[in-house]
Amino acid sequence: MAGGGGGAGPVVGMVLFQVIFAGLNIFYKLAVSDGMDLRVLIAYRYLFASVFLAPLAYFIERRNRTKLTWKVLGLSFVCGLAGGSVAQNLYISGMKVTSATFASATTNLLPAITFVLALIFRLEKLAVHTLPGQAKVAGTLLGVGGAMLLTLYKGVDITPWHGHVNLIGDRHPGGQHGAATASSNYILGSLLCVGSCCFYALWLIIQAKFSNLYPFHYSSTALMCIMTTLQSAAFAICFDRDVAQWRLGLNIRLLSVAYSGIFASGVALVIMAWCVQRRGPLFASVxxxxxxxxxxxxxxxxxxxxxxxxxxxGAVLIIMGLYAVLWGKAREAAAAAPATATP
Known part of the structure; x- marks a missing residue:
């Protein structure tokens, strides 16, 4: 994977990333509905990811990988803390008292938060006097607006299929009392999801610096997952020492941690690290x-x-916003290309 800003590879990579994480939301909700402790789920997720990635990192990058430094280890620890331990525990806690759709809706604040942080850390230029700059700002606002419309306005039912599949079924604990409790905690769930989004945006910024310092995507992602495993396991053990919660069988819990560890962390985070290095944190967030x-x-x-x-x-606004930001980024890259091509 050579460096560079153009090409369709990062676009395809980020679409694949979102497909994997959409499936992750479903598995999260199923595991939570089955009574699995959230903190244990996160710890197992990154344990599976570490076991999956460590051998790949060793064999694929052993010839080119540079020596580890304390700065690399420090950044991997901070990446694991921001994008792994804290962000994931906040997100899954918020989803428990809201819904999979609502929790994923709050992640659409990510482009706006990432844009602000990228401006602060000088990874992006506002450039509102240029057409590409205006497109990025407008696209970010359209994406957030579409997400908010999707979340706050329902309207008539337009479901094109009429199946009766419900994998959760009647496993919601507490019946009507549980539903009332979840409703009373909806504001708390919203704050948890938004907090997760803020830490995730911060992780994107740190990841951009980490990828430039240590551009070995398998190794850097493996390091981050190992750090997150240690952090999450310590956090989970402090609050829940029930051995039964840590026992995995041939059930939805094992399937959830395996999918989240191997695909959502092992595969998707490598894709994310590569895309962030090539196109920047804002590109990934949109x-x-x-x-x-x-x-x-x-x-x-x-x-x-x-x-x-x-x-x-909401989907129409989201897609319009996505294309506006991509267009603005492409125009900026095209404008910068002649300047970097010195004779």
Whole structure:
């Protein structure tokens, strides 16, 4: 993977990333509904990811990899803390008292938060006096607006299929009392999801610096996952020492941690690290609205949730915003190319 800003590779990579994470939301919700402790799930996720990635990193990058330094280890620890331990525990805690669709909807604040942080850390230029700069700002606002419309406005039911598949079924604990408790905690769940989004945006910024310092995507991702495993396991053990929660069988819990570890961390985070290095943190963040659409569809197909008019209208704004930012980034890259091509 050579460096560079152009090509369709990063676009395809980020679409694949969002597909994998849409599936992750479904598995998270199933595991939570089965009674699995959230903190244990996160610890197992990164343990599986570490076991999957460490051999790949050793064999694929052993000839080119540079020596580890304390700075590399420090950045991997901070990356694991921001994007792994803290962000994931906040996100899955918020999803427990809201819904898979709502939790994924809050991630669409990510482009705006990442844009602000990228400006602060001088990884992006505002350049509102230029057309590409205006396109990036407008696209970010359109994406956030579409996500908010999708979340706050339902409208009529436009579900195109009429199946009765609901993998959660009647496993919601507490019946009507549990539903009332979840409703009373909806504000808390929203704050947890937004907090997760802030830490995830911070991780994107740190990851951009980490990728430039240590551009070995398998090794850097493996290091981050190992750090997150240690952090998450320590956190989980402090709050839940029930041995039964750590026992995995041939059930949805094992399937959830295996999928989240191997695909959502082992595969997807390598893709993310590569895309962030090539196109920057803002480019990676603007694809997050796609996950909301995918989660809405999968939740309708598999969890019995309905699709509404607000979903379709929000989708239009999200796609428009995504293309606006991509266009602005492409124009900036094209404008910068002649300047860097010295004779």
């Amino acid at each position: 694809f997050s609205p796609l996950m909301l659409l995918m989660v809405a569809v999968l939740s309708s197909l598999l969890l019995g949730e309905k699709l509404h008019l607000g979903t379709a209208l």
